[in-house]
């Protein structure tokens with residue numbers, strides 16, 4: 001039993017961080033989580049929630065500050081659901097991410113002595129994102145276009161977002177004005193009524209090309225030619241404006257139908273020497289600077305000599321496949337989104353790459369089929385979404401026994417689970433390299449090299 005009382009204030013020493021970046025301390029042996037507190041700090045917290053295994057505190061005062069404490073650069077930090085580590089300096093963020101990966105590998109993967117290199121950070125960690133997705137709503141009778149607040153769908157209407165490209169601020173300002181002046185309705189999540197749902201922007205960092213996607217609950221946007229004029233006037237680098245139709249009553253941002261209102265239906269960008277065409281629905285890494293670092297690492301870990309057959313599973317628009325194609329005999333890319341595979345084929349073509357084959361479908365269905373037909377890989381690269389790889393796929397890889405598996409992951413806990421599975425079935429983890437693709441958030445990307453254990 002604890003004698004901690006709700007709404008009372010306690011002095012707490014912070015000794016750790018949760019995966020979301022909350023400070024962890026103890027009061028009478030009960031763990032307490034405090035947002036905004038850093039290990040090494042002594043703080044005063046009000047207990048706002050207690051249950052059997054932990055309490056939640058609200059930071060009232062920092063009694064002794066950590067040397068890693070930093071002044072947040074954003075006015076709405078703490079309210080906005082986007083960033084969670086702005087109160088820590090960048091080197092402390094990187095250390096937190098490296099430690100988190102190590103801890104996950106131990107706890108979930110039962111992998112004790114794995115080499116985890118220090119996370120590779122960015123030289124300039126601001127305005128690193130090339131893609132913004134702003135929800136549109138109403139507040140006090142006027143349209144707001146911003147970000148969801150922490151754990152809710154209230155929209156925080158900030159003027160600028162310090163991790164997004166500046167162009168995205170200009171775009172949403174134009175759309176906000178357009179909605180207000182033309183009395184266009186905005187979507188209401190509760191009733192499912194109203195038109196404009198989201199504004200998405202994508203910027204090619206190397207080409208400067210901009211795509212704007214207006215997501216609507218309908219098939220038309222009244223006065224859309226006016227919007228096109230204002231947008232292209234305010235942001236001359238806009239090369240594509242797309243109306244995306246999403247009439248579903250759900251949290252999914254984009255619908256499946258696109259209507260091009262202006263320019264092309266794709267924009268182009270480069271990663272390394274490769275040129276990519278990106279359509280509205282395709283996945284494209286949001287931090288292009290670190291993506292290059294990540295892909296170079298994946299290529300290095302793949303250890304190709306030119307004679308290998310390689311699988312690039314969860315290949316998106318074929319970005320990693322093209323990197324691998326430079327040093328492989330043949331690359332098979334597999335991806336479930338049809339538009340992405342169409343882009344991947346086109347991307348291979350515009351880069352003059354002829355040793356890649358792209359297949360649409362779920363990796364856990366396509367790979368067992370290919371393997372059944374006698375197609376085997378010497379090296380396999382996987383880059384799954386947050387939920388990690390399907391067990392059917394992992395088992396097929398165990399049977400196929402490639403020399404190496406390079407696992408690119410955006411979620412250390414499913415990474416640890418899958419590495420644990422493979423480690424018990426004929427593979428060993430050689431090294432893990434975290435790459436910081438998402439400064440100021442608690443997310444971390446990793447590239448891992450596994451190799452087949454020779455009997």
Ligand code: SAH
Nearest residue numbers: 283314315316335336337362363383384385
């Ligand atoms: N390697 C790419 C994409 C990684 S994101 C890049 O670096 O850009 C993960 C991708 O996996 C997404 O494109 C998603 O559409 C795809 N995906 C999700 N589930 C899948 C499955 N079961 N089989 C194949 N692809 C899948």
